[in-house]
Amino acid sequence: MGAPDIIKQHLIDPEICIRCNTCEDTCPIDAITHDDRNYVVRADVCNGCGACLGPCPTGAIDNWRTMLKSEAYPIEAQLLWDELPASLPLPADAGIDTAPDPASPPQTGQKPQTQQVEASRHTSPKAPWSAAHPYVNLHGVRAPVTATVAGNYRLTADDASSDVHHIVLDFGQHFFPVLEGQAIGIVPPGTDANGKPHYIRMYSIASPRDGERPGYNNLALTVKRVEQDHEGQPVRGVASNFLCDLARGDEVRVVGPFGTTFLMPNHREASVMMICTGTGSAPMRAMTEHMRRNVEQFDGRRLLFFGARNARELPYFGPLMKLPPSFLDIHLAFSRDPGQPRRYVQDAIREAGARVAALLNDPHGHVYICGLKGMEDGVLAAFAEVCASAGLAWGELEAAMKTEGRLHIETY
Numbered sequence: 001m002g003a004p005d006i007i008k009q010h011l012i013d014p015e016i017c018i019r020c021n022t023c024e025d026t027c028p029i030d031a032i033t034h035d036d037r038n039y040v041v042r043a044d045v046c047n048g049c050g051a052c053l054g055p056c057p058t059g060a061i062d063n064w065r066t067m068l069k070s071e072a073y074p075i076e077a078q079l080l081w082d083e084l085p086a087s088l089p090l091p092a093d094a095g096i097d098t099a100p101d102p103a104s105p106p107q108t109g110q111k112p113q114t115q116q117v118e119a120s121r122h123t124s125p126k127a128p129w130s131a132a133h134p135y136v137n138l139h140g141v142r143a144p145v146t147a148t149v150a151g152n153y154r155l156t157a158d159d160a161s162s163d164v165h166h167i168v169l170d171f172g173q174h175f176f177p178v179l180e181g182q183a184i185g186i187v188p189p190g191t192d193a194n195g196k197p198h199y200i201r202m203y204s205i206a207s208p209r210d211g212e213r214p215g216y217n218n219l220a221l222t223v224k225r226v227e228q229d230h231e232g233q234p235v236r237g238v239a240s241n242f243l244c245d246l247a248r249g250d251e252v253r254v255v256g257p258f259g260t261t262f263l264m265p266n267h268r269e270a271s272v273m274m275i276c277t278g279t280g281s282a283p284m285r286a287m288t289e290h291m292r293r294n295v296e297q298f299d300g301r302r303l304l305f306f307g308a309r310n311a312r313e314l315p316y317f318g319p320l321m322k323l324p325p326s327f328l329d330i331h332l333a334f335s336r337d338p339g340q341p342r343r344y345v346q347d348a349i350r351e352a353g354a355r356v357a358a359l360l361n362d363p364h365g366h367v368y369i370c371g372l373k374g375m376e377d378g379v380l381a382a383f384a385e386v387c388a389s390a391g392l393a394w395g396e397l398e399a400a401m402k403t404e405g406r407l408h409i410e411t412y
Contacts, residue, residue, distance in 0.1 A: 005069035006090070010041045010048065014081050015141050016255070017060035018185065018202045020412065023052040033075070037194075040078035043069075054125055057183060057202060057258050059137060066090065082196065126405030128366060130270065131263035132209070134179050137256065141200060144187050144253040145174045149246045150218055157312035163225040164279060164315045165244045166206065169252060170218040178219055179209050180286035181368075181408075182259035186252060188239045200255055201239035204370070204410075206282035208290035222282040222315055262368065262408045264290065269364040271300035273356065275345055275379055277307040280371030280410075281315050287368070288328060295327065300364060303329045303355060307345040307375070309336035329355065346378035350385060357390035360397055366406045373411040 010031075012023070017039055024032040024039065031045040032052065052061050065073075065087060073085070127134075139145045147169035155164045178184070185200035192198055207220035225244040226237025246252065264272065264287045272291075274284040284304065291298050308314035311334065320330060331348040334340065349356050359365040360383060369379055380398075387394035401407035 006066060007043065007069045007072060008048065009043050009065045009067055009072050010046045011063045011065060011073070011078070011084060012039050012041060013060040013063050013084050014038050015060075015083050016058045016137075016185075016200070018058055018200055020057065020202070022055045022057065023061050026052045026055050035079050037196075038079050038081060040075055042075060043072040054261070058185070058256075059258075125261040125402075125408060127261045127263045128265035128270070128405045130265045130267035131405075132179055132266060134182055134257070134260050134263060135177050136182075136258060136260060138176065139255050141185075141187065141255055144255045145171065145176060147171050147174075147176075147252050147254050149248055149250045149252065150212075151248060152244070152246050155222070155315040160312045161309070162278070162313050163227075163244060165223050165225070166315075167221045167223055167243055167246065168207075168212050168218055169221070169254065170216070171254075172217065174217070176217070176219075176254075176257070177209070178205050178257045179259075180205070180264050180290050181262040181283045182257045184219070184221075184257050185255040186239050186243065187255060188242050189253075190238075192238075198238055202256075202258060203243075204279075204282035204286075205257075206285045208286050208293060210290075210293070214293065222279045222285070224279045261405070262370075262410055264368075265364075265366050266297075267364070268297060268299050270298065271302070271359050271362055271365045273303040273305075273359050273365065273367045275305040275349070275367070275369045275371075275375075277345065277371030277375055279315065281306060283370055283410075284368065285316055288323075292323070292327065301329065301355075301359060302327065303331070303352070303359060305331045305333065305345045305348050305352075307333040307335065307348075307371070310334045310338070344378060345375060346382040349379065349382040353386035353389055356383070357386045357392060360387060360394075360401075361390070361392055363404075365401075367401065367408065369409045369411065371411060376409060376411045 019039060024034060028049065028051050029045060029047060031042045033040060063084060067088065149167065150170040151168040153166045155166050156162050183202045183204045185202050187200050188198040190198060203221045203223060205219050206222045211218045212220040223240055223243045226235065226240040229235045262283060272287065274287065276284050291302065306314065311317050331352055333343045333345045333348045335342045335344055369376065384394040387397060398407065
């Protein structure tokens with residue numbers, strides 16, 4: 001008899017998965033599926049290409065088990081998991097070394113690490129070469145860190161349809177270093193309809209690395225109260241309403257930080273183009289504020305394309321208007337401004353075509369896109385148009401920027 005078939009089964013950790021659908025969107029062979037609770041990998045389809053690893057914001061996707069093919073965990077079992085099962089030793093007659101699998105998840109007390117893998121169809125995101133080193137997964141869902149609310153301020157006008165808040169969390173003596181472009185996970189209190197603890201919800205950090213208040217161990221979030229779903233049906237967002245209703249002195253359980261790629265460049269020559277809508281402004285605010293505080297360290301250009309329904313719905317509108325054009329070239333796009341035609345960020349990009357094309361063609365130019373997924377295709381199409389007008393090939397530029405860690409897209 002020959003040795004039994006051995007596979008390295010790819011698994012998703014349900015404890016730290018935030019159900020963002022990134023892995024399923026990224027998988028080139030449809031090996032990943034989900035129900036209303038868990039995301040799982042089909043062992044009989046997955047080929048280990050790694051396309052899903054880099055884009056995962058939490059590292060939940062990067063878990064493996066070396067095991068007998070006949071004993072692979074079926075989809076039906078994975079959908080019921082609340083945590084990953086422990087690694088099991090292979091039988092002695094399996095014909096391979098039964099030492100602990102180096103690709104297995106870390107044991108309790110160890111910190112999981114995310115990794116980036118190149119795949120044939122998808123280019124994994126890369127951090128800029130000059131980005132600072134990020135800390136990730138310092139606190140997991142089994143041992144979250146407690147932060148205290150230092151402030152909670154409404155950003156949009158009282159009569160605006162969007163209730164967006166700027167929330168400052170203080171970490172006291174806890175070690176919780178973050179960078180612009182990273183995110184944290186919030187653990188909402190209580191349980192869901194099935195009596196299970198709520199999943200973590202992830203929010204981008206809206207403050208620079210040295211804190212919302214310089215020198216303090218705190219950070220800020222930009223949170224929109226969710227009161228309806230994408231179809232306009234009434235729904236109460238568990239984490240968003242919890243956060244927006246917090247008062248000064250309240251405590252919040254936090255996990256993370258997360259994110260290794262959506263990071264800003266730190267070399268002097270870098271130019272940055274930021275494109276966002278709504279709460280997608282959070283990482284852009286963090287980057288802008290870091291550059292403002294350290295403006296003597298950056299010689300490059302800074303462009304911001306910011307979309308909202310109107311000025312009353314646009315987070316940080318007042319502070320933005322106080323920044324001089326010499327520091328930040330601001331282009332606002334309002335889609336529901338009374339008496340005005342609808343205008344979106346891609347329209348503003350076309351109008352500023354010469355400046356956009358110049359930054360895209362700059363080997364030190366970096367682009368960050370964050371907001372609703374519906375904006376992504378329009379923005380990329382606008383890039384193609386402005387490049388064509390400038391005699392540039394957007395397809396070649398796009399590929400080079402991805403390879404060099406200069407094009408970053410986070411849409412939801």
